[in-house]
Amino acid sequence: MNLASLSASYLRARPLQTGLSLILLALGVGTIVMLVLVVSQLEERMGRDARGIDLVVGAKGSPMQIILSGIYHLDAPTGNVPLASIQALTKNRMVKRVMPLALGDGWKGYRVVGAGHDYPEHYGAKLAAGRYWEKPMEAVLGAEVAARTGVGVGGRFAGAHGVSGQGDEHGAAPYSVVGVLGRTGSVLDRLVLTSIESVWQVHEEEHGPAGEEDRRAREAKREVTVLLVQYASPLAAATLPRSINSQSELQAASPAYETARLFRIIGVGVEALRAFAVVLIVAAGLSVFVALYTALEERRYDLAVMRTLGASPARLFGLLLAEGLLLALVGTALGLALGHGFASALGLLLSAEQQYPVTGLAFRIEELWLAAVALMVGAAAALLPAWRAYRTDVARILAQG
Template identity: 55%
Template sequence: MKRINALTLALKSLRHKPLSTAANLVLMAVGVAMMSFVLAASQQLEEKALRDARGIDLVVGAKGSPLQLILSSIYHIDIPTGNIPLAAEAQLRQNRLVKKVIPLALGDSFHGYRIAGTTPDYIAHYGGELDRGEMFKAPMQAVLGAQAAAGAGLTTGSRFVGSHGIAGGGDGHSDAPFTVVGVLKPTGSVLDRLVLTPVESVWQVHEVAHGIDPDDKEEKAAMDEERELTALLVQYASPLAAAMLPRAVNSQPELQAAQPAFESAKLFRLLGVGVDVLRGIAAIMLLSAALSMFVALYSALEERKTDLAILRTLGAAPRKLMALLLVEGLLLASAGAALGWIAGHAALEILGRLASDGQNLALTGLYVASSEAWLIPVALAIGLAAALLPALRAYRTDIATTLSH
């Protein structure tokens, strides 16, 4: 008699009941897909959020929600809390507890990509490098992040006008066009989604919109006294600043200090509740897959008791029959896990493309989270556990009793 191959017999057995096999594969795949999706998405978001906030110890802006100030000034996914006097920047620069101050002037966008008035220090902070063109040197010049340039279809030499608001549906400032002088290389940070220009550009756009004549010295002097910024990104000069500076800023009637580390932790806690719920649902799906696989293998064993007894009479050792059931469980689990992992990352890639179209935090299905490493072993363990009792029954198959029935 030919040597009995457990893998070959297991494959034939699974093909013999395609509906049951497909149902078990789907259950396992859905559970693994959900778990893979949640793990990869949550880790990506956390890493991107930490990277965007790295090196920024404090955000100074108008009174309001600290979390809103962080979301609008660091991640650029919310509206600002308001404006602050330009004098606040000079005040912070003169403070010995402050190492660096980066100004931001926000309010307009182009095709949904936020126009951020700032300085070259902001680009340097995120390690931005020019892909082509040069850095802005004068008002109404713009340098685009890689994603913004590709999404808006702009390159060096292009001219465009911004619109009021961050959604891209506001009134256009047709009298104050920008000229693209440079495009940055991809950085994987918030920089990729921004249109960057000198702070003076933002002021000039709104002065033109309000009919201010830039050649009128009296009007210009009056405007200079009312200059405002949206936020200031601050880097501490010493650990002492963490204890003293936020309190000093918050004591001023027009200013608010928000600490990115604290607010980001609060945001992650809020998101963590939803992530834990999804993980729980995925775990339930995996347990359902294990139960379904157990029922299928146990039922198949009852139907194949005579076949297994005949195999024994043909020379198959009890351990071979046990191996047959275990291999079936492993095949179902590994195939379901592989399909689920691919499906989870495919769904994440689709979501990432949709999110990218909306200029939000970009996600990609090509990212593999470190915590996903345990998914395949867990799936295989589930397959083995589901097949263990049927396998033990197969091992203990009594030839005489089974064939006598």
């Protein structure tokens, strides 16, 4: 017998009220924990994908779309940019590096990205097997692509037109897998990498065999989809985007700015959900209060008897406070488990759709704050009932029989 077991016995004696308080608190805490986990992981992941890329240049269109398609490979590209623009940018003294990407094909929902070897190197990727592409139609699979499709080095596949890989298959131009990347925790994991030439070849062969003249005309018209640009100096941010946007067919988009804008848009929904969760936690506090307060009436004789057995008013106060804290503690623990469970379930759902990965196994420091707040709510809800228990007029209650 101690304070915890005694207060637990009172909570167990009222399973419905105790259950209601626990459920409300667990739902509120769980919702916030899930939001914290998902938003923080999304921000972290998006930040990692965009790290070191100062500017994305694509065809005229929405800057947000350029970022979503060029860095995160989530949206369709705005169009193509001529090869000549690469040379122009590379020559610019404010530019340190330009990585051209050619998009257009997909395979089983994963994007086939034409790029140079500098693209995986930028993300610090290491080959888990095989080698990088050297010749056209050689491909290297991202870790998740390899794991999910079960295709490894030596495998062959045909890309399909359209970045989602749902269009017509280019049966005539099968890729051969020459390498598989190790897991990077970046967008690379869900990409199929090949040379830019492969992407050109796939689309040119569609138009059938061509004469020498046709071929040359096509080569002159060759394009890439986006250019990932790294600045040589921070000063570039002031002038380079403006000078690019002044060219009629090009659009420059800043990942930092667009990502921040995206999170502001998502943020409205997140805030609404968070407000709802706070309402749940407040409701849980009220439920704890009502449960303890209404139970006081039937417990007042118990409390008086405890006084006759040697309990001081302060211990009765402590008993009621302990009940509030115990409810909050168990409710918070359930809520944390629930939040991580929600995040894991969401992660499973998203990974099935080949979207952004979310895990419920990560832990954020914000959860500790949340637990502290929930405990304070429990204690605050128990204060008034505890005060009434403190004031128990033992002689009067016993005299009433």
